[in-house]
Amino acid sequence: MNTSATTNALAAPKGAQDDQVGTGTALDRVVAAMEEDIVLGKLHPRERLIEEELCARFGVTRHILRQVFTELSRMGIVERIPNRGALVRAFSTRDVEQLYSLREMLETSAAAQIEFPVKPEDLEELTAIQSDHDHAIEQEDLVEVFRSNQRFHSKLFDLCGNAYLAEAIKTYAQRAHGIRFHVLISPAKRRKARDEHHMMIDAITRQDRGALIDLCRGHLPPSKNAYLRTFGTLID
Ligand SMILES: [Zn+2]
Secondary structure (H helix, E strand, C coil), X not given: CCHHHHHHHHHCCHHHHHHCCCCCCHHHHHHHHHHHHHHCCCCCCCCEECHHHHHHHHCCCHHHHHHHHHHHHHCCCEEXXXXXXXXXXXXXXXXXXXXXXXXXHHHHXXXXXXXXXXXXXXXXXXXXXXXXXXXXXXXXXXXXXXXXXXXXXXXXXXXXXXXXXXXXXHHHHHHCHHHCHHHHHCHHHHHHHHHHHHHHHHHHHCCCHHHHHHHHHHHCHHHHHHHHHHHHHHHC
């Protein structure tokens, strides 16, 4: 999964290799689990991450857990404060506005660059990913809703043909993890996001660029607005 987490794991001292589980390393597994807890709102902005508890829960050493914190802070979703330890990152209104304004620029610009007509095999793959997303929403499997949504946008923006732009979109989408949980935990907002994905596929099929750009722009604000309504006054 996460390549830099994997790289860190390979660079870890020999003892850390004992924590390897299945195909992924313990580091990758714990990073993914904590990322999901933050994205699903099980861990809240400013919540302190307690090392003893997390080591016990995941069955890893402190050494591995500190690498997990390093990776999560690199992703921009955890912050480490001297003498206070690691906390789930909280965003000020200004942070949220600026991050979402950047995401809008990147994502609408990628949508503007997708070459039409999109190859049938790419459209087929995007549609197949969307079926997984539809299914996850039906099953109320929130982790899979999150992951299949991530795959959908990754495939969509890869179509812009500029790998740097696609990578920047992923990086800043990841930074917004701690802002997005309202959409994931609300059944109505999940269904609305799903319907918008179908409309994006439809706009690509019809080669309607204006509609695709508008859909990408309109897809971002719900999580931002819900976050600011809940935490805006608390954090500023
Ligand atoms: Zn989406």
